[in-house]
Amino acid sequence: MEFRKNWSYYKPGDLLDRLRQREEEPEFYQNPYITQALAMGKKILTASDLLGWQNNSQNQQTPMILEVGCYKGTTLTAMARENPHCHFLGIDIKYKRVVITRRKLDKAGIDTQVQIAIIDLIDCLEILPPDSLNGVCIFYPDPWSKDRFEERRLFSPYTVNLLMKSLSDEGFIWIKTDHADYLQQIDQSLKPFLLTELAPPPPPLKAAHYPTDFENLFQKQNKQTFELCLKKNKT
Numbered sequence: 727m728e729f730r731k732n733w734s735y736y737k738p739g740d741l742l743d744r745l746r747q748r749e750e751e752p753e754f755y756q757n758p759y760i761t762q763a764l765a766m767g768k769k770i771l772t773a774s775d776l777l778g779w780q781n782n783s784q785n786q787q788t789p790m791i792l793e794v795g796c797y798k799g800t801t802l803t804a805m806a807r808e809n810p811h812c813h814f815l816g817i818d819i820k821y822k823r824v825v826i827t828r829r830k831l832d833k834a835g836i837d838t839q840v841q842i843a844i845i846d847l848i849d850c851l852e853i854l855p856p857d858s859l860n861g862v863c864i865f866y867p868d869p870w871s872k873d874r875f876e877e878r879r880l881f882s883p884y885t886v887n888l889l890m891k892s893l894s895d896e897g898f899i900w901i902k903t904d905h906a907d908y909l910q911q912i913d914q915s916l917k918p919f920l921l922t923e924l925a926p927p928p929p930p931l932k933a934a935h936y937p938t939d940f941e942n943l944f945q946k947q948n949k950q951t952f953e954l955c956l957k958k959n960k961t
Contacts, residue, residue: 759822766828771845773849776845776853790858792859793815793816795865796827797940801936802814802827803836804935808932811930812931819845847880848884857893861893861899866903893958898955899956901955903953904950909952921956921957
């Protein structure tokens with residue numbers, strides 16, 4: 727039997743919903759980004775917001791790309807600028823990251839083309855309908871390298887099945903990491919789906935450089951990085 731999760735953690739999006747409904751007061755929390763996210767209104771989506779947003783017909787008419795772990799919005803902003811024909815959804819579980827990302831997008835004049843949600847990947851994929859994503863970018867996820875943290879790794883069998891259900895035919899999964907062993911584990915977890923390897927960046931993304939903050943840091947440190955780009959074949 728596959729379990730959704732066998733570990734628990736606090737869901738920040740639920741907190742934002744409670745604050746919006748005045749069930750709690752933001753002053754109770756010392757994190758200033760919680761108050762800032764609250765002030766941004768629906769520019770920061772929660773799981774309940776995402777349920778309504780994903781049914782928007784406009785979203786279904788353009789390619790949809792998901793970035794898992796939007797961090798500070800560097801990559802998401804670059805992808806949106808280079809690909810005005812695509813719609814993007816960036817997700818993260820940290821208030822600071824989603825607030826900084828939204829600010830960066832607003833400063834760049836990027837509004838409805840990109841949505842930001844404070845949500846974890848499993849919750850997001852359980853909400854999005856099947857075949858709704860044309861691509862998923864997962865850049866430098868935490869490898870949770872210690873054995874006792876194995877259940878926290880992103881590419882569990884349950885998560886991989888959700889990813890493949892959400893991905894449309896010829897949709898891509900683009901992964902970057904600085905852990906060679908982790909990339910090999912990810913590759914093995916995707917082997918049963920008989921995906922086709924692509925040269926990045928994959929279509930429908932234009933050929934361009936899409937920087938990440940971690941990649942820039944690793945280059946300064948002369949640290950090796952790895953990537954894997956795979957396409958879902960037509961069924």
